[in-house]
Amino acid sequence: MTRLEVLKTYKIYIGGQFPRTESGRYYTLTGKDSTPLANVCLSSRKDFRNAVVAARAAFAGWSSRPGFNRGQILYRIAEMLEGRKEQFVAELILQGAAPKAALEEVMTATDRLVYYAGWCDKYQALFSSVNPVASSHFNFSVPEATGVVAIIAPESNSLLGLVTALAPVIAGGNTCVALASTSMPLCAVTFAEVVHASDVPAGVVNILTGTSKELHSHFASHMDVNALICYGTDKTEITRMKELASLNVKRIFVHTKEDQGPYHILQAQEIKTTWHPIEQIGPGKAGY
Amino acid sequence: MAQLQIPDFRKSTIVDQVGIEERVSRFNTRSIKKESKVKGLKLVLSMIDLTTLEGKDTEGKVKQMCYKAAHPHDALSGLPTVAAVCVYPTMVGTAKQALAGTGVKVASVSTAFPSGQSTRQVKLLDTKFAVEHGADEIDMVISRGEFLKGNYAFVFDEIAAIKEACGTARLKVIFETGELSTLDNVRRASELAMHAGADFIKTSTGKISPAATMPVTLVMLEAIRDFYYATGKMVGMKPAGGISTAKSGLQYLVMLHETLGADWLTNKWFRFGASSLANDVLMQLVKEKTGVYQSKEYFSAD
Amino acid sequence: MKKKNTSVKPLNFTSGWEYAPAPESADHIHLEKQYELFIDGKFVKPGKGKYFDTINPATEKKIASVAEADEQDVAKAVSAARKAYDKVWGRMPAPERAKYIFRIARMIQERSREFAVIETMDGGKPIRESRDIDIPLAANHFFYYAGWADKLNYAFPNQQPAPLGVAGQIIPWNFPLLMAAWKIAPALATGNTVVLKPAETTPLTALKLAELIRDSGLPDGVVNIVTGAGRTGAAIVGHPGIDKIAFTGSTDVGKLIQKSIAGTDKKLTLELGGKAAHIIFEDAPINQAVEGIVNGIFFNQGHVCCAGSRLFVQESVADMVIQKLKDRMETLIVGDPMDKNTDIGAINSKEQLQTILKYIEIGKNEGGEIYQSSCALPGKGYFCKPTLFLNSSQSHRIVQEEIFGPVLTIQTFRTIEEVIEKANNIPYGLSAGVWTDKGSKIFNLTSRLRAGVIWANTYNKFDPASPFGGYKESGFGREGGLHGLMPYLKF
Known part of the structure; x- marks a missing residue:
């Protein structure tokens, strides 16, 4: 008798838990020859709302962790991802990728996490400054995490796009709610499991599956979301999101390229400038 | 229990130097013109402790200075006298005699002025000598060494003892702020001296540079204000040394006016320890009256 | 010297020595019609x-x-x-x-x-x-x-x-x-x-x-x-x-x-816009802090987006700070902007004056205890007295909304946690001020206040070399x- 394969239930990831969507809705993902691959949660705006609550709760703790510690955790995600390489490759192939490209994507995603792990305690030095003001004050500017960031991951790939969007956000101390690719959601859910096993505090990363069509306006309008990063290409959706972002002066960034670099961290950072008097230093005395 | 509470002077109010300097520069943007300038200059003149504190002082020089104190510039009518003359204890008798009936007070430095490097006993004798010869006011110096050491009790007792020796003479306590190094120390010394019984607190002997500065004086004025609100007692202020221009005198007056208010705008509560300030004030007063810029040659240099 | 002796009569800043008008000359100004x-x-x-x-x-x-x-x-x-x-x-x-x-x-x-x-x-x-x-x-x-x-x-x-x-x-x-x-x-x-x-x-x-x-x-x-x-x-x-x-x-x-x-x-x-929290701890250089409060809210008639318009004073020094603030307000000269001695000039426009006066009415109706300095206002032009609202609450509109005028709300606090929460409890995040002599407390506050510019032991300082801008709204x-x-x- 052949052994019956145990199928995986693909759920969403909110606040360190894997619930099904509160709406009970799903969509069926099919493979190449239209064979059903999985029933995927069709997340609702309430799922998004719950995820924002979790992300907000996690923000103070995550943003105040030393960059070094965040770096170790991001590196840990990479380690976990590397360890489950085969599963991701298999899922990517199921979703239609060629085996070589699938492997390439997983390796690039892993390396990208390592890249941002290294940035966690370095971008601050890059984007900080000591400002030579003309009065007797010490003045410096440092980047600080913006807050809760909503992410609409690229539709065109499954794992690398999500990692590209998410890694710089959490490297910078933000917490996030990410919407996975609608057509290729499997790796996103599995990636949530990787995150879950990597000492990432609950709520720092939240991953939903569903459609941008349904959720984009809520991502953009939510008053407790500080920034929105999207890789969408739908012009109408982008315009709508930019409009709604104005409700709370949300920072919104629309990307077309899936590249990496420290300026991707900077976009979800605020620059804070601090002043303090310096005794005995002033015109005619010493100075910075 | 109605017991005298002596504060812990290690915990005196914190002073931020940069904030003090900013406040001072704000006072100095005040533009004093016309009638307020004349009134201010006369006030400054009336607050001067005309001072000679030199080894080479003679009775003749002191007498001349006393005349100047009571008759600053007879060519201009309606002028006040200065507040006091300030001399060494050995000159108190001479000054007292010269000023009889003028209303000008005689102040004497004491307590081994200017360094204060002597014993308590000598300092008390020094003070009593001046008082017995008629000094209305005593300008003492604190033991800066003990203060900087943190021996606040010593300095407190020293001031209290001198105050007792003063009898009815009003006591001005000189900190020699140029040796106290920080504004926090100036604030601490101010609180200490007022609690120990000072009638006036005073910046400097005039023998050390820097002497009086506006930031130091502002710290002391704020201490006086806070002491007043805490105890209801008014204490006077005397910046001394380095104030030689009428403009600077008016700037101090603005600072006084906006820190302690109208009740302190009198020579009962504010003095300038200065020697050349009087003539510059007189020159400005004559200029205000005549509209013509003045020369030093027309003002007696006593 | 922390406690105020209530029997002491307040300092007198209203009589004494008045500064004569010192108007800046406009003779050399060339303006077209x-x-x-x-x-x-x-x-x-x-x-x-x-x-x-x-x-x-x-x-x-x-x-x-x-x-x-x-x-x-x-x-x-x-x-x-x-x-x-x-x-x-x-x-x-x-x-x-x-x-x-x-x-x-x-x-x-x-x-x-x-x-x-x-x-x-x-x-x-x-x-x-x-x-x-x-x-x-x-x-x-x-x-x-x-x-x-x-x-x-x-x-x-x-x-x-x-x-x-x-x-x-x-x-x-x-x-x-x-x-x-x-x-x-x-x-x-x-x-x-x-x-x-x-x-x-x-x-x-x-x-x-x-x-x-x-x-x-x-x-x-x-x-x-x-x-x-x-x-x-x-x-x-x-x-x-x-x-x-x-x-x-x-x-x-x-x-x-x-x-x-x-x-x-x-x-x-x-x-x-902004609605900055200005926080005074009991261990602050109090006299300079009072000056900071004044510069924070009365600079440019309070028409400053980063104005320190919400004052938080630690309970143990609140009475003292408020007394000092009132004394200081008495020495502020309100009037002809062209006079070199004027501290507070004219409100920028009739509309803005109406907005400010509307908020003062709202503040009174919300039950805030109002205090204004005793200065006389010129008969012509748009002027507003420097104004405090004592005993303000976080939910008051005058605490939540930007007034853009010389109006300061005052709240007291006991703990650091409490004041940080209240300071951040606002949609704005442009600036904030902190006064304390303790360095580690400053850094705790400056890192937890969600605002783009933090003035510690100073306020309303600007410099071309210093980045300026906000968080949130x-x-x-x-x-x-x-x-x-x-x-x-x-x-």
């Missing part, structure tokens, strides 16, 4: 021939007529800016660009007194501030950014920074020339050209700057200045030839702008410093 639009290096009449009055808020008298630009005028300005960008400014070697900006800085310094007097006449701010703060800072801002023009590759290594093109800039009435400098200087240094609209109540110093720019020899069209009200601003925002919008003003208008350019690729920076992007270059560059 009518001002035109500055487009392509020339002053040109508005297409529709419409003008509006700019008045002196301290006297309610008209100073000049000013052209009102409509969509066509704005379009002309944008095409002049585009032409200048394509033909001249975008191609100019950076060191040459720098020299033009340096020259503008120097010319402002040379004519600083003239600018100060006009700023005070047009906007109502005390001459002491326009002379000592606004105008010098404006000149310094040009001087600072001039030096960056040929060093951008060092500021952003490996990024190949390039200008965006034409920047549309809309500025408020609270710091008219200074805001013009904050906008124009970094835009020019990075190689952009500019269409700038000053506020309709304070257009004059921007127009004097236009004269200066014309005289400086800056190529035609690099800076265009169009005057008008909201409609003119909307025309700039809506013009398709604009690559970047930089706006300083109210959060409401900022949101409208963000929304209206949603369908475009225009870049945006917003510097919007106070906007995004920075002005000043190296960070102030980024909004005008693409990488």
